Amino acid sequence: MTSTFHVRGGRPLKGEITVRGAKNLVSKAMVAALLGEEPSLLRSVPDIRDVAIVTELLKVHGVKVDRDVATGLIRMDPSNVERAHAAEIDAHAGSSRIPILFCGPLLHRLGEAIIPDLGGCRIGDRPINYHLDVLREFGAHVDKRELGIHITAPNGLKGTKIHLEYPSVGATEQVLLTAVRAEGVTELTNAAVEPEIEDLIAVLQKMGALITLQTDRTITIEGVERLGGYEHVAIPDRIEAASWACAALVTKGDVFVQGAQQKPMSTFLNVFRRIGGGLDITDDGIRFFHPGEPLRSIAMETDVHPGFMTDWQQPLVVALTQAEGISIVHETVYENRLGFTSALNDMGARIQVYRECLGGSSCRFGWRNFNHSAVISGPKALHGADITVPDLRGGFSYLIAALGAEGISSIHGIDLIDRGYESFREKLTALGAEYWED
Template sequence: MIEDKVWLIEPSGPLRGDVEVRGSKNGVSKHMVAAMLGTGESSIHNAPEVGEVGITAAMLEALGIHVKINEQEIRIEKGKEIRPQVPHAFSGLNRIPILMLGPLLHLAGEAFVPLVGGDPIGRRPVNFHVEALRSMGAEVEVGEDGIYAKATRLRGARIELPYPSVGATETILMSAVLAEGKTVIKNAAMEPEVVELALFLQRMGARIELSPDRRIVIEGVPELHGAQTWLSGDRIEAFSYLAAGLITRGEVRVHGCPQDRLVTAITTLARMGAQFEINDDYICATAPPEGLRSAAVQTDTHPGFMTDWQTPLMVLFTQSQGMSVLHETVFENRLVYVPALQEMGCEIEVFDQCLGGPRLPLPRHQRQALGRGARGVQATRRRRDAARHQGGLLRRAGRRGGRRHVTTARRPAHRAGLPPAVRAVRLARSEYPQRRVKAGEPGVWPGSAGRRPSE
């Protein structure tokens, strides 16, 4: 029986000091997969100490790849014999197996990977990956236990993704670098982690061209060699520390994450009133004496507001003045952590319809949340735990802060029968009397002055 670890969090006042963030969790495992394509040893520095590294290393070793992990350094080298099947034991642990299809086809001409897993934040189908590989000449069959593929030689192709999927873009990149001919990816994901992976492949000898219109061009080469790289700081971790400092009215200086990875996040917090000190060594955010203002934020693909940032942002919303709005457009179940915050006393209402105009044809899942600011949170697995961790920083015994439910606050009796979305929009209008909010008007939010939150 596996026992769950319990985190005990005791508030100790404002968080102050310096913290160094390590390499990106979303990038390290992809670099490890890319390293299996090289003829020599590759090394990845500034690697984070996360479970994803150990799981990916075990997968690679099961395939015949040599992996050595020494603190913040990972060394990877292809073995003499490649076993093209990822064992079923890794089924459902993460989404890395799907990225191994292309490299295994290059190394062995065939591949099997088990069903992928990952956080339960919404549907992340593998059809983009499968169709891309088929376009490049692979025979792919999706079974109940996993995915089978075989190919004598992958060929370059023109691939247009229906959505700028990060995982699908990475699959195509690692499949195209050794393919015959040229591959063009249209509507590719351009997240910093994707670009960093492309740069690593380029160091290994790949020919990759990045265009500003979400287009990536890859010219296949006969072979790749080993390379070294230093992972840039994790932008999710960096934002979480900045938010924690603001939540506790402290001052946290975050080192190791470049400013260009946090451009949208910094601007979003600045619009809420956060004051920044930014230089080549660190990024620091502090709250003004009067507290932070409410905001309306919409998640988006890069360079928009990152969907992974919204968990700490939601906690920050509970400590801001007025009512805030968060619109999730990437994953339909990303707000799975909200009940954990509600248990701690946060006033948050979740809707399964867009209050400001739909952006994506998502199914009817909970994807928009409204929260009213408060002072203090009362306490009673991965993303849910992150929300609890930051909420725990605010716990005050016997103090609820006079919170009100967003759909009942200032609600006249004759409006009690109105649909929740209509009540919420009317409440938003009362909160922002100078800025009208029209239901169904795309991209217009209270407090945004007609701009999209991601602009």
């Protein structure tokens, strides 16, 4: 697969594209199938690399997987779950962090789990220790070995009380996937409550789990001895939808995103409208367009749901380079997520980053040496440049900048975008973008 992508910018994106199931739900729902003793059926599955990775990881653990890429249908039969070698897991996982979420289900099904060293996007401090600590709370034994980590549960897994210092999505997923078949009751406080978490809870409930989500970020899980399969339509990808929305704004275009839903995107839609973006919301999707008037600057900060999602921040920053005046963005979820702005400056943007908490309340990074606030001056005309993809969301943000820039941009490492954006090349073609690869 080629990894250098050339874009001739300055052309408005116009047309219609479709988003399918959310990357942040689909992979976790696939892992959940391991917990059941009957087949599961997941619909609206996107053709992205993370799905391919989980598919192969399920197969090496004995799960029979039948996948229809065209229809987005995947069937998983976990009747014959078996152990896998660390080398097999490592070969398929690569830099993905997904294997850590296999631990709870595998402990229930096999009594042990093996995970290799884990990677993922380099956007901040995301140690797996939080996951291992959660598993220990349930009674798991963690043995760190040369080839990876060996986890056992000689006395089974027991329900427990867990309080998260920060409402981490990954830690919440780990608790849910582990607690549903643990003996007794688990109470998780300060849990993440993102729409993808709620959708994962819906999947587990269809399998027979007993889960109560309260209004104060408390989740109570009553463990059950057995779970069945599920049939579920995945929630649409609100991150991908917002990314195309920002692309429409930066290129002064008009894009209808089939499948985008209002409710999980409401916080983004408010911000999009405040900076001057145009919206038309229908039952089938959302139209995002540049209204022709100058965009307005804004002060905002990212936060856990229902706040402004951190994965929306990078595409929005590109749009804010075209807004009149001074915009302030305070990143409170990942401490190193503003590093991508240096390449935008190389393309003509004017963005300064600061260690201080700007534009809002103080956050957990305020006393540490991280550039987690950005001041964006605009509007600034962008021009083509030679840039390298730093991470998944930053990479698509560079693509947005290249689409709105005058001249040709060469983007290296574009393959990383395939992890979370289905058929983005075909969608660019459908919207009238000019690009080529070599």
